Amino acid sequence: xxxxxxxxxxxxxxxxxxxxxxxxxxxxxxxxxxxxxxxxxxxxxxxxxxxxxxxxxxxxxxxxxxxxxxxxxxxxxxxxxxxxxxxxxxxxxxxxxxxxxxxxxxxxxxxxxxxxxxxxxxxxxxxxxxxxxxxxxxxxxxxxxxxxxxxxxxxxxxxxxxxxxxxxxxxxxxxxxxxxxxxxxxxxxxxxxxxxxxxxxxxxxxxxxxxxxxxxxxxxxxxxxxxxxxxxxxxxxxxxxxxxxxxxxxxxxxxxxxxxxxxxxxxxxxxxxxxxxxxxxxxxxxxxxxxxxxxxxxxxxxxxxxxxxxxxxxxxxxxxxxxxxxxxxxxxxxxxxxxxxxxxxxxxxxxxxxxxxxxxxxxxxxxxxxxxxxxxxxxxxxxxxxxxxxxxxxxxxxxxxxx
Numbered sequence: 401x402x403x404x405x406x407x408x409x410x411x412x413x414x415x416x417x418x419x420x421x422x423x424x425x426x427x428x429x430x431x432x433x434x435x436x437x438x439x440x441x442x443x444x445x446x447x448x449x450x451x452x453x454x455x456x457x458x459x460x461x462x463x464x465x466x467x468x469x470x471x472x473x474x475x476x477x478x479x480x481x482x483x484x485x486x487x488x489x490x491x492x493x494x495x496x497x498x499x500x501x502x503x504x505x506x507x508x509x510x511x512x513x514x515x516x517x518x519x520x521x522x523x524x525x526x527x528x529x530x531x532x533x534x535x536x537x538x539x540x541x542x543x544x545x546x547x548x549x550x551x552x553x554x555x556x557x558x559x560x561x562x563x564x565x566x567x568x569x570x571x572x573x574x575x576x577x578x579x580x581x582x583x584x585x586x587x588x589x590x591x592x593x594x595x596x597x598x599x600x601x602x603x604x605x606x607x608x609x610x611x612x613x614x615x616x617x618x619x620x621x622x623x624x625x626x627x628x629x630x631x632x633x634x635x636x637x638x639x640x641x642x643x644x645x646x647x648x649x650x651x652x653x654x655x656x657x658x659x660x661x662x663x664x665x666x667x668x669x670x671x672x673x674x675x676x677x678x679x680x681x682x683x684x685x686x687x688x689x690x691x692x693x694x695x696x697x698x699x700x701x702x703x704x705x706x707x708x709x710x711x712x713x714x715x716x717x718x719x720x721x722x723x724x725x726x727x728x729x730x731x732x733x734x735x736x737x738x739x740x741x742x743x744x745x746x747x748x749x750x751x752x753x754x755x756x757x758x759x760x761x762x763x764x765x766x767x768x769x770x771x772x773x774x775x776x777x778x779x780x781x782x783x784x785x786x787x788x789x790x791x792x793x794x795x796x797x798x799x800x801x802x803x
Contacts, residue, residue, distance in 0.1 A: 667743030683711030
């Protein structure tokens with residue numbers, strides 16, 4: 401075997417031994433993609449649970465449309481993760497094919513070289529020829545060198561045979577690997593077809609629901625207007641409490657009291673947790689922050705001071721950070737609201753049926769505040785706000801991103 405061929409076989413086998421399946425870096429590993437697909441399947445279960453609770457009422461509602469929209473989003477994410485896995489496998493299969501072609505080429509060269517060595521060995525194995533070769537040496541030193549050469553040649557031939565066997569075994573292993581990957585790919589393709597069919601059905605259901613809601617837009621607008629009035633009253637009450645707290649903090653700062661120092665430290669601690677807070681409840685964002693159109697109702701716009709989180713029925717609500725309860729108030733169309741102060745920051749939790757805390761109570765991070773109410777449409781939805789004094793902030797920029 402030539403030095404070049406030996407080096408190439410060694411490099412190929414080393415690649416396998418080190419288990420390097422790809423020739424280029426990928427942003428995600430196969431394990432990460434499989435985990436992502438599993439997470440999407442779990443999210444589908446959660447979305448299905450919320451959706452089934454709204455459809456049980458046999459009534460077309462905005463809550464049902466929100467749940468259906470979330471279900472479609474998760475379905476699209478699942479299909480995307482399946483496509484990414486298929487792409488990953490395609491790349492792996494292409495690289496395995498390239499490796500197999502390289503092994504086949506080396507095997508061909510090794511066999512050719514081995515055949516030449518066997519032919520030469522057959523000629524050399526003739527007793528007369530070997531003796532003539534040895535005893536035609538001009539000196540004893542040359543005789544010894546010729547004997548060593550014949551021994552080395554024999555060893556090389558054995559090494560060549562071992563190399564051929566190693567490459568053949570590796571080639572067989574790579575063929576089995578690629579067959580396994582093709583089977584896995586076919587399974588994913590079948591799953592993709594099924595999930596695409598589910599997505600088509602969901603979108604059809606969404607279109608039908610939107611059409612039905614458009615027919616009810618007038619009555620829905622009246623309901624939303626009633627909620628808006630309640631939210632204005634709630635906002636006024638919250639601002640009054642917050643202004644009182646601001647005045648109190650200013651007086652304490654002027655007096656340089658220990659309470660003022662604690663107030664500043666709590667505010668700083670709250671700020672340090674930006675983008676890290678746990679969600680106050682499970683579910684999904686059904687209405688975002690700022691000026692928003694209701695799902696399926698393009699002409700109905702609200703200025704949302706926080707976010708709405710739609711969840712399954714009978715879910716508990718937890719405080720995202722330690723602080724002190726400033727108000728527990730009830731308003732029609734809204735339910736119970738809990739306002740918690742965290743220094744100059746405030747969190748607002750609206751839509752509770754049962755409340756487990758009271759005004760003036762000290763709260764710890766993750767403490768249960770109450771149980772969400774279920775409206776007549778079978779929807780449980782938390783209206784969640786974060787404020788810096790009286791300024792509303794986008795809670796999505798403060799809560800921990802969901803994978």
